[in-house]
Amino acid sequence: MVLSETSIAEMAETMKLLSDKTRLTILALLKEREMCVCDIVDILETTQPNISQHLKKLKTGGIVNETRRSQWIYYSLNMSDKPYLHEIFIHLPSMKDKIDAHKPNSCC
Amino acid sequence: MVLSETSIAEMAETMKLLSDKTRLTILALLKEREMCVCDIVDILETTQPNISQHLKKLKTGGIVNETRRSQWIYYSLNMSDKPYLHEIFIHLPSMKDKIDAHKPNSCC
DNA sequence: TGCTAATATAACTGAATGATTATATAATCG
């Protein structure tokens, strides 16, 4: 059996997802725990469409998962198919402070 | 002593360097062995200024080293300061075939 | 059923980016 090798083009696409500060911060947040869109908007202090569009890219790229739970949609990290990202996620700075500063359930 | 934590902005900059197919291919080549500019131009079948500019970005980003040896300038991987890139480099597909196909010393 | 809250999509704009062409610099060699 041959392990499927990730192509250069495919890896470049994935790296592009991690090459934006906003997206990388979202991933650092999701490393701590799953979050809904409004959580992320509050913490990053930007607009909702901005976050929504970044999340869509991350989802399309297979890096995050989406689950609707009544009116909220929760996003979480999906690292399973990209082992070469493990090390990067581990090195992402902790967002604990920012998450704690954001009082829970302020939106959801 | 506090281990210096890589900032999100800094990581995003580094990821941007890996988010281009041409640059990622160059890195895959350098994983096999150091190379001069003309080697890379020959193998990737593109223009010399194109490769030269990509190499400059990689050098500025601290991912490759440069050594002049008479008229040729050799580039090599510099992974030392970015441990979170190890896993990625390991997963870069092998370029052995392409390197072997390119007859050595055809330019340098 | 209508209202509100959460999220997504669309259209637009300014900035960044990769490739190309043309030119400059630097080193070797006759």
Place this chain on the structure above:
DNA sequence: CGATTATATAATCATTCAGTTATATTAGCA
């Protein structure tokens, strides 16, 4: 020194991309 080779830099152009504003969709709730 002049010619040639290797590499870098500059200028230009078309494309891509992140963020904003405006609008649409979806779900809960009164």
